[in-house]
Amino acid sequence: MILLNFLASVGRSCLGLLGAIGRVSIFAGQAITHIFRPPFYFKELMQAVLYIGYFSLPVVGLTAFFTGGALALQIYAGGARFNAESVVPLIVAIGMVRELGPVLGGLMVAGRVAASIAAEIGTMKVTEQIDALTTLSTHPMKYLTVPRVVAATLTMPILVAIGDVIGVMGGFTVGVTRLDFNAATYLNNTIDFLESWDVISGLIKAAVFGFIVAMMGCYHGMNSARGAQGVGRATTNAVVSASVLILASNYILTELFFSA
Amino acid sequence: MIELLDIHKAFGANKVLTGVNLTIPSGESMVIIGGSGTGKSICLKCILGLVNPDQGTILLDGQDVEAAERDAFLARFGMLFQGGALFDSLSVWQNVAFRLLRGSLKRPKAEAREIAIEKLRRVGLSPDVADLFPAELSGGMQKRVGLARAIAAEPEIIFFDEPTTGLDPIMAGVINELIREIVTEMGATAMTITHDMTSVRAIADRVAMLHDGVIQWTGPIADMDTSTDPYLDQFIHGREEGPIEAVR
Numbered sequence: 075m076i077l078l079n080f081l082a083s084v085g086r087s088c089l090g091l092l093g094a095i096g097r098v099s100i101f102a103g104q105a106i107t108h109i110f111r112p113p114f115y116f117k118e119l120m121q122a123v124l125y126i127g128y129f130s131l132p133v134v135g136l137t138a139f140f141t142g143g144a145l146a147l148q149i150y151a152g153g154a155r156f157n158a159e160s161v162v163p164l165i166v167a168i169g170m171v172r173e174l175g176p177v178l179g180g181l182m183v184a185g186r187v188a189a190s191i192a193a194e195i196g197t198m199k200v201t202e203q204i205d206a207l208t209t210l211s212t213h214p215m216k217y218l219t220v221p222r223v224v225a226a227t228l229t230m231p232i233l234v235a236i237g238d239v240i241g242v243m244g245g246f247t248v249g250v251t252r253l254d255f256n257a258a259t260y261l262n263n264t265i266d267f268l269e270s271w272d273v274i275s276g277l278i279k280a281a282v283f284g285f286i287v288a289m290m291g292c293y294h295g296m297n298s299a300r301g302a303q304g305v306g307r308a309t310t311n312a313v314v315s316a317s318v319l320i321l322a323s324n325y326i327l328t329e330l331f332f333s334a
Numbered sequence: 335m336i337e338l339l340d341i342h343k344a345f346g347a348n349k350v351l352t353g354v355n356l357t358i359p360s361g362e363s364m365v366i367i368g369g370s371g372t373g374k375s376i377c378l379k380c381i382l383g384l385v386n387p388d389q390g391t392i393l394l395d396g397q398d399v400e401a402a403e404r405d406a407f408l409a410r411f412g413m414l415f416q417g418g419a420l421f422d423s424l425s426v427w428q429n430v431a432f433r434l435l436r437g438s439l440k441r442p443k444a445e446a447r448e449i450a451i452e453k454l455r456r457v458g459l460s461p462d463v464a465d466l467f468p469a470e471l472s473g474g475m476q477k478r479v480g481l482a483r484a485i486a487a488e489p490e491i492i493f494f495d496e497p498t499t500g501l502d503p504i505m506a507g508v509i510n511e512l513i514r515e516i517v518t519e520m521g522a523t524a525m526t527i528t529h530d531m532t533s534v535r536a537i538a539d540r541v542a543m544l545h546d547g548v549i550q551w552t553g554p555i556a557d558m559d560t561s562t563d564p565y566l567d568q569f570i571h572g573r574e575e576g577p578i579e580a581v582r
Binding site for chain 1: 379382383384404405408409411412413415416417419420421422432433436437438439483
């Protein structure tokens with residue numbers, strides 16, 4: 075009996091998970107088809123670009139700077155065991171542009187943007203603003219979801235590219251001021267050994283993470299339950315699901331891009 | 335004319351509408367009354383397509399609403415939501431002119447603003463309010479802005495969902511008066527949901543009472559007080575004893 079109950083509960087969880095995956099996939103599919111069908115709301119798109127891209131710059135920049143600095147210290151300390159201190163500039167650059175730039179940038183934006191989108195849309199839902207949009211002949215998916223998803227997908231690579239530069243400069247600052255690297259040598263090592271695919275793969279990851287962040291914010295907002303508790307739960311779920319999906323898709327993309 | 339034919343709607347095991355039949359003639363003001371949770375708002379949302387009925391047909395001027403072209407269909411409606419449902423991120427005039435700033439009814443910005451200010455004036459708000467944001471307004475003002483938005487595109491049919499809920503008696507009277515004036519002036523078909531009997535008497539040409547998922551009684555407002563229907567009698571007099579259970 076206990077075994078049956080256990081299996082039933084595992085089955086319920088699996089069905090719940092598959093149901094959720096199905097609902098998110100349908101939502102994402104609808105959002106993608108709406109991207110290419112008029113009407114287009116350019117003003118809303120520009121506002122989303124400003125909010126998601128421009129206003130996320132300080133948090134992404136600071137994260138990248140300190141991560142680059144810490145990475146330089148770690149690699150220097152680790153590399154010293156093999157007399158390989160000179161690889162610090164290259165490893166910092168590769169680590170930043172391939173992995174830490176997009177992943178940490180994505181996670182920071184998930185915390186900031188997915189939460190805010192879910193809270194905003196969730197509140198709109200519980201106060202009947204979404205219904206009001208429909209009665210005013212405006213499709214909520216087109217007006218609320220499409221601008222945010224497009225803006226996040228387009229701005230995340232730019233944000234991460236800036237973050238990459240700041241991160242490398244973080245490593246450079248620590249390398250030059252704390253680890254006695256020559257400034258010119260550090261920069262030359264970074265530029266000479268970094269390949270364009272290292273950068274491009276990171277930017278592709280960033281676009282995917284941007285899509286995930288906005289999609290999770292919109293999905294959980296649109297499906298928010300009634301009341302303050304419902305909106306709170308939608309906000310938490312948006313951040314958690316966006317973060318988990320970023321980490322999972324990062325592994326899949328890394329496997330796709332770099333497996334031999 | 336709006337016709338609801340045998341409308342059913344359930345949410346899980348909870349059967350909210352179990353065969354609603356109702357006709358709202360053109361140019362008339364129909365008020366639907368009934369206790370909380372009896373499905374009044376669901377009825378209204380079914381007509382607008384915000385909720386899909388499980389069974390039944392809704393006709394607008396003899397045409398099935400499901401077959402109608404969505405934008406053209408919705409362009410005929412205006413709606414005042416219970417809480418106003420104003421968009422927080424837009425200023426008052428942008429809320430009022432929302433429909434005039436995008437879509438098939440799009441006008442130049444200056445013209446849309448002018449119309450919005452005119453509609454605000456029509457509901458008793460000064461042009462100074464136009465550039466404020468909804469959060470800066472009192473509940474009564476938000477309701478009036480919602481009313482101005484509902485009438486901005488001069489719709490043929492206007493829905494009012496609990497228009498006086500949360501307002502003091504004086505402001506409720508002002509809103510009732512405005513609704514009556516606007517509906518008469520525009521010659522629009524109106525459908526109002528309320529359990530405020532003062533509103534019913536001020537707004538209605540006809541009244542329908544929804545209970546247990548069906549229309550229990552319908553008739554002209556003049557017949558409401560003389561009706562012998564026990565459900566209606568209990569409801570309009572607010573009696574605890576009667577066929578409607580007080581604790582639901």
